[in-house]
Each structure stands twice: as structure tokens, then as C-alpha cells.
Amino acid sequence: MAKKLGPGKCVHCLKDVEERNSDHVFPESWYPDSTPLDLEKWQIPSCISCNEAYGRLEQDFLVRVGLCLDPHDPASKSIVEKAVRSLKPAAARNARDAQHRLGKGKRILAQALHGDKIPDHGVFLGLDDRWADIPSERTAILIPKQSFERITEKIVRGIFYIEDGIFIEPPYIIDFFASAEDDNSPWQQALERWGKVYERPPGIVVRRAVAEDRVSSIFEMTFWKQFKTYAAVSR
Ligand SMILES: [Zn+2]
Numbered sequence: 538m539a540k541k542l543g544p545g546k547c548v549h550c551l552k553d554v555e556e557r558n559s560d561h562v563f564p565e566s567w568y569p570d571s572t573p574l575d576l577e578k579w580q581i582p583s584c585i586s587c588n589e590a591y592g593r594l595e596q597d598f599l600v601r602v603g604l605c606l607d608p609h610d611p612a613s614k615s616i617v618e619k620a621v622r623s624l625k626p627a628a629a630r631n632a633r634d635a636q637h638r639l640g641k642g643k644r645i646l647a648q649a650l651h652g653d654k655i656p657d658h659g660v661f662l663g664l665d666d667r668w669a670d671i672p673s674e675r676t677a678i679l680i681p682k683q684s685f686e687r688i689t690e691k692i693v694r695g696i697f698y699i700e701d702g703i704f705i706e707p708p709y710i711i712d713f714f715a716s717a718e719d720d721n722s723p724w725q726q727a728l729e730r731w732g733k734v735y736e737r738p739p740g741i742v743v744r745r746a747v748a749e750d751r752v753s754s755i756f757e758m759t760f761w762k763q764f765k766t767y768a769a770v771s772r
Pocket residue numbers: 547548549550551552583584585586587588
């Protein structure tokens with residue numbers, strides 16, 4: 538469970554609060570089994586309500602994304618197993634837990650799209666690699682866009698806090714992007730030239746390029762070596 542910290546500012550909502558927890562920037566359960574044992578995991582101070590809200594979002598995200606990752610790649614194998622196990626009533630600790638797992642699996646399956654019902658847009662790059670060759674045999678798991686946004690924002694705030702001790706406050710805002718066009722885009726060129734790498738491999742690798750004001754920046758995040766998200770911090 539999260540370590541208790543004293544009063545201070547929450548990295549996420551920026552409120553001054555009496556009680557804070559130490560929150561994992563990249564959730565603890567997201568570190569695959571292939572993570573080096575001596576790796577220090579990123580942690581930041583968070584208010585209790587942000588910590589709990591992120592906990593729920595991250596759990597849901599892990600199951601949905603876990604069903605789309607490569608079950609053979611060491612970077613994601615244990616994550617896929619965890620996602621599948623979390624939906625299996627047979628793996629439950631008690632009857633209530635079994636019901637919970639069954640309900641969650643039914644909910645995710647009810648939202649899934651099949652065959653020609655899957656739209657061309659909105660398919661997340663890197664999560665579609667293991668689809669069946671025949672389109673009618675494909676299944677798409679619904680993953681809320683907001684989850685990608687919130688998780689990306691959390692990592693942006695976390696890296697600024699850990700590296701520079703900075704809270705990202707107005708007038709700065711964080712924008713999320715699902716892709717960064719091609720390899721020759723100005724964005725990619727800036728990351729190539731000025732980007733610094735922050736990593737907790739193989740779970741997460743982040744590249745960040747910061748402008749002269751020390752806050753405006755662009756980010757590229759690679760999750761489990763399989764998909765990327767992007768963010769920009771600007772005024
Ligand atoms: Zn908060």
C-alpha cells in the first residue's frame with residue numbers, strides 16, 4: 538500500500554492538503570516480471586483522493602490494455618497474464634471476488650467490437666499488431682481515451698516533479714496526443730536532438746525535450762515496448 542507522507546501539495550491536483558500518499562508514477566502492478574529487481578520505482582506525493590481515483594483508473598486500464606498486448610514478449614507477458622487472471626473467477630480469493638471478476642469480464646466483453654463493426658479510426662497504433670488476418674475474426678477491446686490522457690498527464694507531472702522538483706501549474710497546460718505523425722516531423726526531430734531519456738524498462742521509457750523556460754516541453758512515452766503516447770506542456 539502507498540506510504541504515508543505529511544502535509545503539502547499534490548502533484549496531480551495541486552491542492553495543499555493535510556495528508557498525502559506516495560504514489561507510483563508508473564503503477565507498481567504495471568512493472569512486468571522482467572523488470573530488474575533493484576530498479577527504483579518512481580514515486581511522487583499525491584493527495585488521497587487523486588491517489589484513489591488513479592488507482593481505479595489504472596486497474597481498469599491494465600485489464601483492457603493487457604488483453605491487447607503481446608503474450609510472448611517478456612516486456613508484456615506477465616501483464617497479459619495478470620489481465621487474464623483478473624477476469625477469471627477460478628483465480629478468485631472468495632465468492633465475492635469471483636462475482637466481481639465475472640462481472641468485469643462480462644462488462645468488457647459486452648463493450649467489445651467484432652469484425653466489420655470495428656471502425657478504421659480510433660484503433661490504437663501498436664495495440665493492433667496481434668489481430669487475426671481475417672477482419673471478420675477480429676475483436677477490439679474498448680479503452681477509454683480519457684485513460685490514455687490521464688495516465689500520460691500523470692507521467693508528465695511525475696517526471697517534472699522527480700527531475701526538477703516542479704509542479705506544472707497554470708498558465709501551463711498539458712495536451713495529450715495519440716500519435717506524432719511521421720519520423721521526420723518537427724516533433725520527432727526535437728526529441729531526437731534535445732530529448733533526454735527517463736526509463737523504467739521494460740515497462741516504460743520516456744523521452745522529454747524541454748524549452749528554455751524549463752517547463753514548455755514535449756514528451757514521448759513508450760509502454761511495454763508496444764505503444765506510444767505523446768504530450769506537450771505549453772502556456
Ligand atoms: Zn490531488
